[in-house]
Amino acid sequence: MRVEGKGHAIDRTEKLSFQFDGKTIGGFAGDTLASALLANDVRLVGRSFKYHRARGIVSMGSEEPNALVTLKRGAAVVPNARATMQPIYQNLVAHSQNAWPSRSFDLLAANDLISPFLGAGFYYKTFMWPQSFWEKVYEPVIRRAAGLGALVPTYDGARFEKADAHCDVLVIGAGPAGLMAALTLGQAGLDVILADEHDAVGGQLLLETQTLDGLAGPAWAEEMATHLASMPNVRVMLNTTVTGAYDQGDFGALQRHGLDQAEPVHTLPEETFWRISTRRAVLCAGAQERHIAFPDNDRPGVMMAGAVRGYLNKFGVAAGQRVAVFANNDSAHQTALDLAAAGQSVTVLDSRSDAAAQGDYELLAGAQVVGTSGRQGLRKITFTQDGNTRSLACDCLGVSGGWNPMVHLTCHMNGRPTWDEDIASFVPTPGSIPGMVTAGSCGGLMETSAVLADGVNVAAAVAKDLGAVAPTPPIPATDARPTGLEPLWHVPGHGRGWLDFQNDVTTKDVQQAAQENFRSVEHMKRYTTQGMAPDQGKMSNVLALAVLADATGRGIPETGTTTFRPPYVPVSIAALGAGAHGKGFAPERFTTSHAATVARKAPLIEAGFWYRPSYFPQPGERTWRDSCDREVAMVRSAVGVCDVSTLGKIDIQGPDAGAFLDLVYTGRFSTLKVGKVKYGLMLREDGFVLDDGTTACLGENHFLMTTTTAAAGQVMRHLEFVHQCLRPDFNVSFASVTEQWAQFAVAGPKSRAVLDAVLDAPVTNKAFPVMGCGDFSVGGQNARLFRISFSGEHAYELAVPARFGAAVFDALLAAAEQQGGGPYGMEALNVLRIEKGFITHAEIDGRVTAGDLGMGKMVAVSKDCIGKTASARPGLNDPDRAQLVGLKPVGAVKKILAGAHLFNAGDDVHRTTDQGHVTSACFSPTLDSTLALGFLKNGRARIGETVVMVEHLNDLHVQVEVCDPVFFDPDGGRLRD
Amino acid sequence: MKIPCPLCGQRDSREFSYLGHASLMDRPAPDAGDAAWDDYLHNRENPAGVTEDLWSHDYGCAAWVVVTRNTVTHGILSARLAKEGTS
Numbered sequence A: 001m002r003v004e005g006k007g008h009a010i011d012r013t014e015k016l017s018f019q020f021d022g023k024t025i026g027g028f029a030g031d032t033l034a035s036a037l038l039a040n041d042v043r044l045v046g047r048s049f050k051y052h053r054a055r056g057i058v059s060m061g062s063e064e065p066n067a068l069v070t071l072k073r074g075a076a077v078v079p080n081a082r083a084t085m086q087p088i089y090q091n092l093v094a095h096s097q098n099a100w101p102s103r104s105f106d107l108l109a110a111n112d113l114i115s116p117f118l119g120a121g122f123y124y125k126t127f128m129w130p131q132s133f134w135e136k137v138y139e140p141v142i143r144r145a146a147g148l149g150a151l152v153p154t155y156d157g158a159r160f161e162k163a164d165a166h167c168d169v170l171v172i173g174a175g176p177a178g179l180m181a182a183l184t185l186g187q188a189g190l191d192v193i194l195a196d197e198h199d200a201v202g203g204q205l206l207l208e209t210q211t212l213d214g215l216a217g218p219a220w221a222e223e224m225a226t227h228l229a230s231m232p233n234v235r236v237m238l239n240t241t242v243t244g245a246y247d248q249g250d251f252g253a254l255q256r257h258g259l260d261q262a263e264p265v266h267t268l269p270e271e272t273f274w275r276i277s278t279r280r281a282v283l284c285a286g287a288q289e290r291h292i293a294f295p296d297n298d299r300p301g302v303m304m305a306g307a308v309r310g311y312l313n314k315f316g317v318a319a320g321q322r323v324a325v326f327a328n329n330d331s332a333h334q335t336a337l338d339l340a341a342a343g344q345s346v347t348v349l350d351s352r353s354d355a356a357a358q359g360d361y362e363l364l365a366g367a368q369v370v371g372t373s374g375r376q377g378l379r380k381i382t383f384t385q386d387g388n389t390r391s392l393a394c395d396c397l398g399v400s401g402g403w404n405p406m407v408h409l410t411c412h413m414n415g416r417p418t419w420d421e422d423i424a425s426f427v428p429t430p431g432s433i434p435g436m437v438t439a440g441s442c443g444g445l446m447e448t449s450a451v452l453a454d455g456v457n458v459a460a461a462v463a464k465d466l467g468a469v470a471p472t473p474p475i476p477a478t479d480a481r482p483t484g485l486e487p488l489w490h491v492p493g494h495g496r497g498w499l500d501f502q503n504d505v506t507t508k509d510v511q512q513a514a515q516e517n518f519r520s521v522e523h524m525k526r527y528t529t530q531g532m533a534p535d536q537g538k539m540s541n542v543l544a545l546a547v548l549a550d551a552t553g554r555g556i557p558e559t560g561t562t563t564f565r566p567p568y569v570p571v572s573i574a575a576l577g578a579g580a581h582g583k584g585f586a587p588e589r590f591t592t593s594h595a596a597t598v599a600r601k602a603p604l605i606e607a608g609f610w611y612r613p614s615y616f617p618q619p620g621e622r623t624w625r626d627s628c629d630r631e632v633a634m635v636r637s638a639v640g641v642c643d644v645s646t647l648g649k650i651d652i653q654g655p656d657a658g659a660f661l662d663l664v665y666t667g668r669f670s671t672l673k674v675g676k677v678k679y680g681l682m683l684r685e686d687g688f689v690l691d692d693g694t695t696a697c698l699g700e701n702h703f704l705m706t707t708t709t710a711a712a713g714q715v716m717r718h719l720e721f722v723h724q725c726l727r728p729d730f731n732v733s734f735a736s737v738t739e740q741w742a743q744f745a746v747a748g749p750k751s752r753a754v755l756d757a758v759l760d761a762p763v764t765n766k767a768f769p770v771m772g773c774g775d776f777s778v779g780g781q782n783a784r785l786f787r788i789s790f791s792g793e794h795a796y797e798l799a800v801p802a803r804f805g806a807a808v809f810d811a812l813l814a815a816a817e818q819q820g821g822g823p824y825g826m827e828a829l830n831v832l833r834i835e836k837g838f839i840t841h842a843e844i845d846g847r848v849t850a851g852d853l854g855m856g857k858m859v860a861v862s863k864d865c866i867g868k869t870a871s872a873r874p875g876l877n878d879p880d881r882a883q884l885v886g887l888k889p890v891g892a893v894k895k896i897l898a899g900a901h902l903f904n905a906g907d908d909v910h911r912t913t914d915q916g917h918v919t920s921a922c923f924s925p926t927l928d929s930t931l932a933l934g935f936l937k938n939g940r941a942r943i944g945e946t947v948v949m950v951e952h953l954n955d956l957h958v959q960v961e962v963c964d965p966v967f968f969d970p971d972g973g974r975l976r977d
Numbered sequence B: 001m002k003i004p005c006p007l008c009g010q011r012d013s014r015e016f017s018y019l020g021h022a023s024l025m026d027r028p029a030p031d032a033g034d035a036a037w038d039d040y041l042h043n044r045e046n047p048a049g050v051t052e053d054l055w056s057h058d059y060g061c062a063a064w065v066v067v068t069r070n071t072v073t074h075g076i077l078s079a080r081l082a083k084e085g086t087s
Ligand SMILES: [Zn+2]
Pocket: B005, B006, B007, B008, B009, B057, B060, B061, B062, B063
């Protein structure tokens, strides 16, 4: 019901209509979904989670436990939107949740009838036995009935963002304390962010009739907003909930955008998750009114007393025709005063026997509500006073059990709040979050003038601490309002007193937990699930532990609180993961041959951030195998060109470069001659292989190391570690030159002919033998040539400055095609190296030693190196260790798959009989056979044996012969000729 | 979380990668014996309080940095260059 002359937030000239559960309802611009529903006397808005009890709106903020709805917004379906935080817009469509088939006739409400069996701990007790029933019966049934709201399983196209912000001081909450704090800090010249989760500043002032300096609260707040907006060093972030306090002054915050828009606005994301880095923070989160657990206090129409007057003052909505107030404190009397001033008759039931009326309304002092009735909404309350039980007709009951300071953020780093007898609630413990202080009612102050002054004083101290001093603003004058309170937590009687509305936890559940010896507050929470719903018990926590304290005979401070954890409000995964959808912001590294590769329609595969060609399809080729087989044969018979620029290249210089390489490689490099290349194996300090590659000596004290593509960054970090942390005395320095040089492998019997066509001077076999390197020129530009081979063929790698890479790749391909060759991709490269038994990170997976690879002799005896001592440990030299072997199918089935395990013929297939595993496998067109590399226990001594490869996914049992890992050209003649 | 790199100043911890305790700088001699190597490779104090560990400023200056921090409060107390040696 609307009340004339009230409702500063709505514009009565702009009428809007929207749908709730299919019914068209009217409201005004400025309404929230909750205020518009209340204005239309829609009191039943949803069903509770467990018992499917009828529930109505109780609050005005993000703490709302009941009025969660599903919104249809454009193509998006948004579950669990809080009706109290959602502005209405024309044609908004909202649905209630947890009700089937409808919210007024709900079949699962039968749960409520069997509630004696669904009390605290029912999951643990009921569904334990028989065990086999859990998977087949209990879990599916529970899953069907569980879950708040429902997600649409397809991506709806909604956009989300993540962003970083930095400031001197973050002020959290723009109520009276936050506004004064932001003003004080802003005037001191500090960079300030003022964040508030509502769509306007003012906090509680927007809900009250209190005046400041003669202005109505909302008008004063608006003036402050204008004033702060004029300060360039103050940023006000509305619709922004600070969700967590983290180390070193970092805060998480969730900003919601375009909430009043019918369709997502294309220039705005739905939500932004902010990471705010601060030097200091001032928490001005205010206080929240708490409930009293009297019987059937969850009936629609029972609301918080502050919300009843808030809806009246802000939206011009009377939450009922006939309102009663039940409270244990003075502040709730303001609800009666505001309603009476608007012409409504109100009765206040105050549990305090000495309570006095503050104005013209009926007061029942020493009265307690002991029951409510009304089928789908409140019709009547029953109460006791002076030993008599009477009833009172009303359709709205405003309840106030006092106010809880919003201490949540102060506890995010394991801080515990302190009990304050005066306000019968917890207040923040100073110093709980380094760099954060609290001001206003979140620190326990309940009087507006004190709150305003605290905002100024706390902020002034923060400013001074940061070395910024300026005159503080004057404190606005307000009328004093009484704040007396006498604790009242629960009222016994017939019917259940509800604590946690979202998880359906009652006083009886908490008492039962205590009775069954779940007396610790953390145990009670888990046993009853109190505070474990999406609202994290914002409204119920203090009340529940007061009931527990009573049941266990301890005081509330001794009972303590459960742990408050971020996020303060639910944060959608989409906001946390923003930027990671699809390619997102993942970097892409392209080689200089990328354009030519794409032009040849080569499918790309990712190698770290690099993109490399899988194969280069030719007309008539139907599968990747067709192309791969052709490319392998091409390299073996003519020549192939492959971009190998992605391998890490590290330029190493300095007088101690040789000694340094001796320390990081197993082999000796200090004696390597200029113009020579050597293969090197790098160990971790624990004796396992880190990486392998070649290093060339380009000049005196000048080396070029290559690493595998995958380990390039890791090796660079390792070299820096060895230098800076172990041998800072070495005069040596490194630079990654991976991106500076484009490098191409030219492999095959015709490779020299290709190079001669491209290089300015010809290469001779004699002057440039295997493992030689030197400077050449291509088109007058400097180039480096290395006679190294990863295919076993006569091969070179030609490196040119990256800016010439594309041109040189084209020239090499043109020359190769003249020789009956062409480009080859990763698939062929892999086959070529398996045929030769060359290893990659498929083999050196971090569990492999030099000895396992058959490279034990590469660990030089005469010098130390990283990993040498540990690699001598007996366990790493056990002959029973798995050793690198080649594998070839010998039975009817010819398939070998990487990842499959090896067993002795006749053994049970079991982990205890496991003999090893396959690391790489391919079809070799050269040898017309499937080939594989793998590790087999004591494998080198078992060459010629037949073992069984078992692969469960494809149900394969394949007879394989153990071979030498070098399948092709074991003498290496092709390399040298 | 931020780490004060001695070369780059206060930088976001996401620019760094973590290795382990600063005792990794005290590499034993090759002949120091099994016990010394076992300690070096495997055994770490796990203090509730102040500790020192090694971070690499990968997305910055590539310096290895010894960071003194408190495992209880998560406070970062100081940082120095590893190449300046153990404390
Ligand atoms: Zn740095």
